[in-house]
Amino acid sequence: MKDLKKSLSLMTLATLTLGAFTLSINDVQAQEDDEVIFNYEDYPETTTNDGEPLGEGVLRVGYVSNEVFVPVFSHIYSGSGTDGDLMTYFTEPLLTYNENHQYTNDGPMQYELNEEDNTITFTMTEGILWHDGTELTIDHYISAYEVVGHPDYAGLAGSDDGYMLVEGFEEYKNGEADSISGIERVDDYTAVFTYKELAPSLTYGGIPAEAHPYHYYEGVAIEDIPSAVQSLEEPIGFGPYKVTEVIPGEYMTLERFDDYWRGTPQMDGIEINFIPSSTIMHSLESGNIDMVFRYPRDQFQDSQHIEGIEWISAIDPGYNFIGFKLGYFDYDEGHVVYQPDEMKMGDKNLRLAMYHAIDIQSVGEQFHQGIRWKANSVITPYYEDFWDEDLEAPEYDRDLARQILADAGYEDIDGDGFVETPEGKPLEITYADMSGGDTQEALSNYYLQSWRDIGLNVSFLNGRLIEPTTFYTLVENDDPEIDVFHAGFGAGPDVNPYSLWGPTAPYNFTRFESEDNTRLLEAGNSIEALDEDYRIEVYQEWQNHIADEVPVIPLFFGAFVVPIDENIVNYSIGYGFNEETLLYNVGFTELPEDQQ
Template sequence: MKKGKFISSLGIVSTAALALVACGKSGNGDNEGAKTDRKFPIESPNKTAKQGGTIKIALESDTPFTGVFNEELQNDQPSADVSSPGQESLFDTDDEYKINDKGPATLRLNRKAKTVTITIKKGVKWSDGKQVTAKDVEFAYEIIANKATKSQRYSSQFNIINGMEEYHEGKAKTISGIEMPDGEEGRVVVLHCSELKPGMYYSGNGYFCENAAPYHYLKDVPFSKLESSDQLRKKPLYFGPYEAQKIVRGQAVTWVPNKYYWRGKPKLDKIEYQVIATNSASQSIKSHKFDIARVVNSQWKEVKDTKDVNFVAQIPLAYFYMAFKVGKWDDAKSKNVMNPKAKMGDKSLRQAMAYALNTDSVYKHYTDGLSFQVPTLIPAQYGDYFDKSNKGYTFNLKKANQILDKAGYKKKGKWRTTPDGKPLTINLLAKAKTPIDEPIIQNYILQWKKVGLNVKLVGGRLAEFNSFYDKVIHDDPKVDVFLGGWTLSSEPSQAELYSEGTMQNYSRFVTPENTKLLEEMDSQKAFDHKYRVQKFHEWQKYMNDEAYVVPTYNVYQIDAVNSKLTGYSYKPSKMNNDHPLWYRVAFTK
C-alpha cells in the first residue's frame, strides 16, 4: 500500500496528492480512531450483480490531472485516481493488509536465505495480450532507481536489495540482486537482500516493489523521456480489469474491459472519469450527474439527504500536517542535508507555532464535525503502534507565548524579533483547494499574530496545487513552513517518509536520534512485536518534541455512490491501490 501521497485538499482527502512513494497499495482505515460518533458503511450493499452498464465518476479538482499513466512515475493523486481501473497491484491482501496468494502474483520470504520470491500467475496479461514477465517486475525497479527518470519513488529503503544502490548511483548497468531463474520471459523473480524486515509480510512496507511495468512496450523509450512519452500519456498498458480507451489530457479518461484480464471479464461496459470543479461537487451529487462522487466535507449538510445514493466512507490512514523547512535534498548524494542556520531551526519557534493553532475547533466548525485533530504522526488505525497517551499539540496561546519569551523572541511593537534582535518574517506555503481553505489559513495567520509572529503567505496568496508541489519538492528558498498531508501505508514503517535517504522527507530534517529510532523499528529485533511497539512510541514522543513535522488533523472520506451499484468497498481485502477493486463493481439486477 502506497506511502507518502501528499494530500492537497482540505475538504477532499485524496483528490489531489503528491509523491506517490514506494510501490504498493495505499492503506485505508476503517471507522476506528475518530473523535466523532458518526458512522458510515465501509462498502455498498452486497446485492446480485448484473453484466453491463456505464458508470460516471467525478474527479473533483480545480487543477487538471498530469496524466502520467505509470505507477513508478506518478506524482499526483488525480492521475492515480483516473488510472485505477487499469492499475492493479501484483498482490492482494487480507483485511489486516497481510499479502496473500489471491492476487496476480504470490510472495515467499526466506529469512535464512534473505530472499524475496515473487511468482506471477500464468494468464496475468497486459491489455495487449502479452503475459506479464519477470523482466516487467525488474523493469519497475529500474524505472524507480534510474536517476534519468527523476522518479520521486526512490528511497534508501530499496538499498536493502543487493546492487540497488550501485544501479541508482550509475555504478552498475543492472541490479545485481534481482535474479530471474527462468529468464526474462519467465514468471519468477528472486530479490536477494542484505536482510529481511518485519514489515515485508505486509503490503506497503517500502522495501520491495508491488507492481510491474511493460518492458516490451517501453524498452525503446529512453529513461529521460519516459514520463513525457505517448506510451505513458496517451496509450498506457495495464494488466488490470480495464484498459484505457480514450484519454482527454488532464480532463477525462474512458475505460473499457481488458479482454485479457486474468480474473475474467469485469462486469461494467465502461468507466468514465471526468474532472469537475470542487464548487460543483454538491450539486453534481444532488442531481445524480455521476454514479460516484467524493463529498466535499464542508458541503456535507447540502448533500446528506440526497435520495438514491449510498454514502460509503472510510477514515483513511492519513493525516494533514505542518512542516518546517530546515534543509534541502542533495541529489548528488541522494540524501537530505540540514542547514544549521535555517530560520526554522529553533525547536522553540516550531513548538510555539504548533501550540498557537486552533486546528480542532476550526475544522469542526467548517466541516460539520467530519474533521478531527490527530495527536501524533502514527494514526490510531495502527493499533498499539499508536501511543494513545501522547496528547500532541492542543491549542494553547499562553504556552506559545511562554515558549517564545523563554527562547528570547522579544516583542518589538506588535511583532517578535529573533533572539539576536533581527526582524522575523515567516513565509508560509499553503494550497488552494476548497472554499474553506482561505478562511482557515487566514485564521491560522491570525492565531500566530496573537503571539507576535509575523507569518505571510508565499507570493501573498494560497498556491495552486502544481505550483505548491513544485516548491515543496525542489526546496524553494522562499518557503519556511508548509501545510501538507500524507495518505499512509498499511505497514507502519516510517523510514520511507522521514529517513535521511528519502526524497519524501520534505522538511529535510536529519538527526542521529531520528535515524537510530527509524532503524530500530525496522531492525531484526523488531520481529518481536513488543519491542517494535516500544520503538514506535519512543519515535512519536521524539517527533512531537522536536516538532519538525506536526500532525494537525484527519477527515472522513465520503463517497456518494449510486444505490444501484454493488461491490464498492473500502475493506482492505477488496481494495487495490487505495481504490475499490473495480472488477467487483457492478450494477445490481
C-alpha cells in the same frame, strides 16, 4: 472557496488587516459548541445493496479537481495521490494484502520467503495480458527496479527498504554496477531476489508491487518516461478496464477489457469526470454522476440527505500537517542536509509557539464537521497497534504561545506588532499552502492569521495559494522562499515511516534529521522488530521523539466518505483483499435512467 475568491483579490488576501484576522479567529472559536454530526464508524465500508450485477452500464465517477492537472500514469514516476487514484481504474498491484496490512498471495504475483538465505521468490501468474495484448511476465517486475535504480531516473521512488535492501541495488543506483546482483531471473514467470536482510516492513507493503510495461516504452529514455505519450494520454495496465481517452482537466474514459485475467467485468465501462468542488454536489444531486471518489469533507453536512445515494466511509490512513523547513535535500548525495541553525524555523521554541497558536480541535469540528479530528501524532490510528493514543499534543493557548516567544527572546522591538529575532533582526516568515476545496482558502487564512495574532509576521508565498502540482514541486525542490508549508502524507500497508522521515528519503520534506530519529527508524525495521511488541515500543518512542522536536504540527486524522448510487453493488473502500468487491465485480442492479 470559489465565492471567497470572487470577493477578495489576491492582493487583498496578502494584505488583510489584523482586525480581519481577529474576526476570522473569533468566528472559529464562537462555533466550538456546535454539534459534530459525523462518526465514520456509523457508516458501512461496503455498499449494502445485495443484488446481482446486470453486467452492463457505464459507471460515471466524479473526481473533485479545482485545477487543470496533467496526471502521470506511471507507478514508478507518479508523484501524487491523484495519479494513484486514477490508475486503480485500469491497473492493479501485483500483490494483495489482508486486513492486517500484510501481503497475501491472491494477486497477479505470488511470493515465498526463505529466511535461511534471505531470499524471496516471486512467481507471476501465467496468462495475464496487458491491454495491448502482451503477456505480463516477471521481466515487467524486474524492469521496475532497473528503471527506479538507474542513474538517469529522476523520480522519488527507490529510497525505501523494498529497493535498498536488495543486494546490489545501491551499487546499481550509484552507477557502480551495470545490473542488480541480487535479482536472479529464473524463467519468464519466476525470479529470486536476495536481500541484505529480511526486514519486517517488506511483507507489510515494503516490497514494491508494481509492474513496468517496458515493452510499451520501447525507444523512450528513462528520464523521458513521465513526459511520454504512454504516461500522459495512452496508458495501459492489466486491470478490468482499459483507457480509451484522457482529456486533462475534463474527463477520462475506459471500456471493458474482455481479456481480464480474473473474469468478465460487470460493466461496459467507466467515465471519470473532473469536477470543481463548487459544483460536485449539484452533479451528484442531479444524477449526472453515480459516485464521487473522496467526496469533499466540508460538503458532507449539506449533501448527506441526497435521495438515491448511499454513503460509505473508512478511516483515512494519511494525515495532514504544518511542516517547517529545517534544511534541504542533496539529491546528488541522496541525503537530507539538516541545518536548523541556518533556517528561520530552526528554533524549536518558535515552532512550538506556532503549534499552540492554532485551535486545531475547533477547526476540525467546524470546518470538517468531525470528518477530520485533531491529530496527536505522525502515526495514525489506521495503525491501531502502533499509534500512541496517549501521546499528548500541545493545547491551543495563545497566551502561552506569546510567552514561549518572549522567553526565547522574540520581542517586538520597533513597535510594528511583530516580533524580531532574539538577535534583534526582522523575522519575516513565508507560508506556502495549496489551493483546494471550498474551505481551503478560509483555513489557510485562519492558520496565517493565528500566527500573526501572536506577533509573527507570516505571509503567503507570492501572496496567494498555489495549485497542487506547483506546490509540491516547490516543496520537493526546497524553494528557498518557503519557511513553513501545509501538506499531507498518505500511508501504505506498513507502519514503517522511514520513506517519509528517514535521512535518505526525498519525501522527508521538512529535512529533519537527528541521531535518535535515524536510530529509531532503523530499529523499527530491524530483525529484532520481527517481534511485534518490540516494534510497537520502538515506534511509540519515535512518536514521542518527533513530538519533542516539533519538526511538524500534526493537524488532522480523518475519514473519507464516498457517496454512491444505491443501485451499485459490490463496491467497497474497506482494507484487505476481498474477491467479491474487486473492481471487476462492481456493477449496477438497475441502470440509471439515461442508460436504460
